[in-house]
Amino acid sequence: MRRGSILTLIAIGIVAGGIATAVAVLLPWLPEPASREAGRIHFVIWFVIVICIVIFAVVAAAIIYAVTHFRAAPDDLSDGPPIHGNTKLEIAWTLIPTVLVTAIAIVSAIVLSRNDAQGKDVLHVNVTAQQFAWSFSYPDAGGASSPILRLPKDRSVLLTLHAKDVIHSFWVPEFSQKEDTVPGLTTTLHITPDRLGTYAVICTELCGLGHALMRTTAVVMTPADFDKWLKSQKQASTTKG
Ligand SMILES: [Cu+2]
Structure with missing residues (x-):
């Protein structure tokens, strides 16, 4: 991959991630918490939102780059070259979601158990x-x-x-x-x-x-x-x- 292409992809990713971050941060999606449990639940929500924004930026960069750089001419009806899988890519797209989902599960489990724990003088x-x-x-x-x-x-x-x-x-x-x-x-x-x-x-x-x-x-x-x-x-x- 050319250096120019990588820089373009990163630039598109930063713009897409920036727009998603602005939508997440500038609009009042969540009420202001009024309990300790709410504070922890909002932490889980923001933890997931940050992961989502990063994934969105990567996917948006790939799609926008592909649409603008690999667009076929209107009269080009030929098929692309056949692809027979890519082991490294498949390992990556299995491992990364596994790590992310496991991290979300661990954070959620900790928050749920802390939210269920009662203090003294209930x-x-x-x-x-x-x-x-x-x-x-x-x-x-x-x-x-x-x-x-x-x-x-x-x-x-x-x-x-x-x-x-x-x-x-x-x-x-x-x-x-x-x-x-x-x-x-x-x-x-x-x-x-x-x-x-x-x-x-x-x-x-x-x-x-x-x-x-x-x-x-x-x-x-x-x-x-x-x-x-x-x-x-x-x-x-x-x-x-
Ligand atoms: Cu009702």
Whole structure:
């Protein structure tokens, strides 16, 4: 291969990779993370995106170079020379994807196991989904319940999810995790909120006519505010009972 051709290929690859990088970085694809788990999941996403951009740049360079340099004349109907395989090339295109996919699998496995590991002093929250509403109860606080998911910042939370009727799915985009709620099954989700704010809780499994309206909010509060709120709920439920 001529030196000029290699330089042209590299130049096309840099331009294609640059465009792909700009699309990845300049557009807001992901919500700003509001939990530790979300931060790790975003790391996996960016790890995969970087690999994808490099592969895209190589493929785009090869295709654009081939189209511009090896274009046949309109009246040229002849076949190209026969090719009988290329062992080195085949080893390369088997080995490289194997290494990349293995790397993605290892990074994902580490992130999944770290996301599942609970910290100390876990807050338990029961999540109940039904057509078309969410409710949350706090078994550690005498079963205080709320239609809004209130969580303290920087504390390990274990959501235990149940469905009363059909399959629903719990999703807070800023927490970057989804978990189905399935009638007859108990599912769990582990979240450590790390940013104060109010976020949407969305049902992300088509569950009937009101599915689009099956939303509520998650409020991440300071631990002091959360304790105050939980205490007031506890008092309210004892006075009621
Ligand atoms: Cu739904």
